[in-house]
Amino acid sequence: MRQFLTLLCLLAVLTGCTSGALPESESAELSAADGTFIDIAGHPMEYEILEGLELGLYRVPSDGRFRPDEPATHGDFLLALWNFSGRPGDSANELQNALDWAADTEYPDNVPATPDDPITRQEAMSILYTHNGGVSGVEAMLTGIYDNGFRDSAQIPPGGKAALYWGFYNVLIRETEPGIISPSGTVSRGDMADIMIRYVNMFRGESPEN
Amino acid sequence: MKKMLICCGVLCMTLLLFCGTALAAVEVQPGDDSSVTVTKKDADEKVFTVTKSSGVSDGQLYLVMIQKGNASDMPTAENLYYLNVEKASGTTFTMDAYPKDLDGGTYVVYLSDYAGANGGRNAVATLLVDIDEPKYGDVNGDNEVTGKDRIILSRYLAKWADYGEDKTDANYKVVKDNADVNKDGQLTGKDRIILSRHLAKWADYQTLPMPES
Numbered sequence: 409m410r411q412f413l414t415l416l417c418l419l420a421v422l423t424g425c426t427s428g429a430l431p432e433s434e435s436a437e438l439s440a441a442d443g444t445f446i447d448i449a450g451h452p453m454e455y456e457i458l459e460g461l462e463l464g465l466y467r468v469p470s471d472g473r474f475r476p477d478e479p480a481t482h483g484d485f486l487l488a489l490w491n492f493s494g495r496p497g498d499s500a501n502e503l504q505n506a507l508d509w510a511a512d513t514e515y516p517d518n519v520p521a522t523p524d525d526p527i528t529r530q531e532a533m534s535i536l537y538t539h540n541g542g543v544s545g546v547e548a549m550l551t552g553i554y555d556n557g558f559r560d561s562a563q564i565p566p567g568g569k570a571a572l573y574w575g576f577y578n579v580l581i582r583e584t585e586p587g588i589i590s591p592s593g594t595v596s597r598g599d600m601a602d603i604m605i606r607y608v609n610m611f612r613g614e615s616p617e618n
Numbered sequence: 619m620k621k622m623l624i625c626c627g628v629l630c631m632t633l634l635l636f637c638g639t640a641l642a643a644v645e646v647q648p649g650d651d652s653s654v655t656v657t658k659k660d661a662d663e664k665v666f667t668v669t670k671s672s673g674v675s676d677g678q679l680y681l682v683m684i685q686k687g688n689a690s691d692m693p694t695a696e697n698l699y700y701l702n703v704e705k706a707s708g709t710t711f712t713m714d715a716y717p718k719d720l721d722g723g724t725y726v727v728y729l730s731d732y733a734g735a736n737g738g739r740n741a742v743a744t745l746l747v748d749i750d751e752p753k754y755g756d757v758n759g760d761n762e763v764t765g766k767d768r769i770i771l772s773r774y775l776a777k778w779a780d781y782g783e784d785k786t787d788a789n790y791k792v793v794k795d796n797a798d799v800n801k802d803g804q805l806t807g808k809d810r811i812i813l814s815r816h817l818a819k820w821a822d823y824q825t826l827p828m829p830e831s
Binding site: 452454455456458459462546547549550552553554557558576577578579583586587605609 | 681690692693694695696701703730732739764765766769770789
């Protein structure tokens with residue numbers, strides 16, 4: 409029931425956000441999409457950051473910088489996911505709301521609650537996997553292929569394999585080089601924007617699986 | 619003279635209709651394993667029969683995959699077009715594979731011993747698919763239809779520098795045939811609005827292209 413309500417909430421947020429981001433006038437859309445973050449022009453994840461901004465996943469800070477090449481922290485990641493999930497909570501402090509929400513509902517047990525620490529690829533996928541209901545799909549049939557195909561699959565922590573393979577199958581993360589999945593690799597804020605938009609697209613039905 | 623004009627008109631109409639239809643042709647190239655055959659089952663070339671005729675035990679589990687791209691690529695939701703596991707019945711294994719709609723390109727068909735090989739991937743055939751239909755909505759030609767295509771089309775229409783048909787970088791490239799989602803032969807704000815609504819899942823905008831009636 410809780411998962412159903414979460415999904416309803418997500419769909420409501422998505423519908424509201426996408427409708428709001430689709431004005432009839434081109435000039436209105438262009439002004440919403442551009443000139444907000446001052447440090448993303450030409451960055452490989454520029455479009456993903458702009459889409460996330462349109463969807464309300466991020467706020468523009470007073471210095472106007474997104475800092476796409478800096479490591480994303482647990483707090484950054486959970487804040488974006490909390491925004492996507494309808495911003496539940498009643499504290500004036502957004503980050504505290506996000507952390508409380510995550511601790512109460514979505515934060516996987518195998519991820520340490522350290523909001524200022526850089527988040528790893530494994531931890532990011534564990535959070536999204538749990539948020540998505542914590543159930544494997546058809547990718548479970550590919551476990552043997554992934555175990556053999558990723559040369560560093562032995563480095564995946566106990567209990568983390570289902571989430572990481574789910575994330576890879578759904579193209580939330582890619583290989584860092586052919587045959588390497590890098591579970592302990594860090595996630596830049598630009599990478600985080602890419603992951604979040606791909607996760608949003610899974611709900612929109614834009615995933616190639618659909 | 620009148621009859622000749624009518625005949626010409628009918629011929630032109632036929633050609634126009636023909637040009638507006640996606641033409642698909644699938645060529646099956648066999649792999650190295652002579653015990654396995656992959657054949658087209660139907661005239662529409664949408665179902666493929668995979669048969670292994672030797673070295674099969676009754677009840678043995680086999681995994682069949684059809685994956686776009688190179689044999690070395692890892693399977694994902696993006697490049698996997700078919701995946702199924704079935705039991706062999708008797709000493710021959712046969713499975714009909716129903717991949718989702720194939721785009722133009724190269725696909726690898728895999729047949730693997732699911733329980734025993736533990737991840738070994740045995741490429742048994744290659745499908746070469748030739749389709750002349752544009753991928754509508756895929757403005758930058760990266761084979762995906764996402765918000766990125768909408769932003770690139772918006773910027774192209776607003777005449778931002780660096781965006782155009784001659785670009786090779788998918789962050790700046792515009793494939794006009796793909797972006798012309800109302801098939802009126804030109805790129806305008808209408809195409810951008812249709813694409814926006816398609817991405818936002820508006821009820822009447824589910825299928826591209828959307829020619830104006």
